[in-house]
Amino acid sequence: MSSIFGDLQKNIAEADISFLNLELPLSSKGEPIKKTGSNLKAHPDCIKAVKGAGFDIVGLANNHIMDFNQNGMIQTQSILNEYGILHSGSGINSYEAYLPAIKTLKGNTIAFLSSSDRTGQYNNYQPYLNAGENKPGFAYLTPYYLKEQIESVKNFTDFII
Numbered sequence: 068m069s070s071i072f073g074d075l076q077k078n079i080a081e082a083d084i085s086f087l088n089l090e091l092p093l094s095s096k097g098e099p100i101k102k103t104g105s106n107l108k109a110h111p112d113c114i115k116a117v118k119g120a121g122f123d124i125v126g127l128a129n130n131h132i133m134d135f136n137q138n139g140m141i142q143t144q145s146i147l148n149e150y151g152i153l154h155s156g157s158g159i160n161s162y163e164a165y166l167p168a169i170k171t172l173k174g175n176t177i178a179f180l181s182s183s184d185r186t187g188q189y190n191n192y193q194p195y196l197n198a199g200e201n202k203p204g205f206a207y208l209t210p211y212y213l214k215e216q217i218e219s220v221k222n223f224t225d226f227i228i
Contacts, residue, residue, distance in 0.1 A: 072120045080121035083172055086179060086228070087117065088126045089154075094142040097135030106134040111146050118150045124168050126181035128156030128205040133196045137203040156181025157198070157205045164198035164206040167220050178220040178227045182208035 072079060079085045091107035093114055099106035117125070125147055132140050140157050147154045158164035167178040183205050186197045198204035206212065217227055 071116050076120050082121070084124065084170065084177070085120070085122045086124045086126065087122045088129060088181075089117070089132075089143070090129050091131045092133075092135050092139035092143040093146050094135050094139035096142045097138035097140075099135055100133060102134075107131045108135050108139060111142065114146050114150050114152075118152065122152060124170060124179050125152055125154040126156045126179070127154050128164070128181040128183040128208070130183060130185035130196055132157045132205050133203065140203060153179070154181075155179055155206075156183070157203075159198075159203045161198040161200055161202075161204075161206070164204060165212070165216055165219075167216065169220075169224070175225040176223065178224040180206075180213070180216045180220075180227065182206035182213065182216070184208040 091109055093111045094108050095111055127140070127143065132143070137159065141159070144154060144157070153168035153170060155166060155168040156164060158166065167180050170177050170179065184207065186195050186207060196204050197207035220227060
């Protein structure tokens with residue numbers, strides 16, 4: 068069976084850890100948000116290509132994870148959980164969005180952080196895509212929040228990515 072990852076699939080599968088930024092929700096749910104630019108999503112069955120290629124961890128902090136609202140994001144997280152693929156960077160609120168994906172490999176504990184600065188705020192596009200205390204979205208990348216993410220895992224991890 069061929070892969071959408073082409074010749075890279077062998078390298079992905081052989082790597083100790085493979086990380087992918089999933090630049091769209093895997094969803095059959097949710098209504099598209101109103102925004103400038105395209106609303107992206109892929110059919111949930113596309114998870115088979117991600118899993119088949121050997122990806123272990125997925126980052127969900129990007130400007131498309133909320134393209135089909137909270138329902139699209141939640142379905143994406145559920146599919147990743149079902150297939151045993153760790154993920155970080157989005158959530159039903161800011162607490163969940165900032166949680167790391169933790170993987171132990173060869174006796175080392177590794178924290179994977181995922182965040183993005185593509186909120187729409189810089190050019191006042193609505194809706195803003197970053198998570199809030201009571202708002203779904205992605206982990207917002209600022210020096211302050213990145214420092215907080217690192218501080219939250221540095222005492223129990225060997226590596227932070």
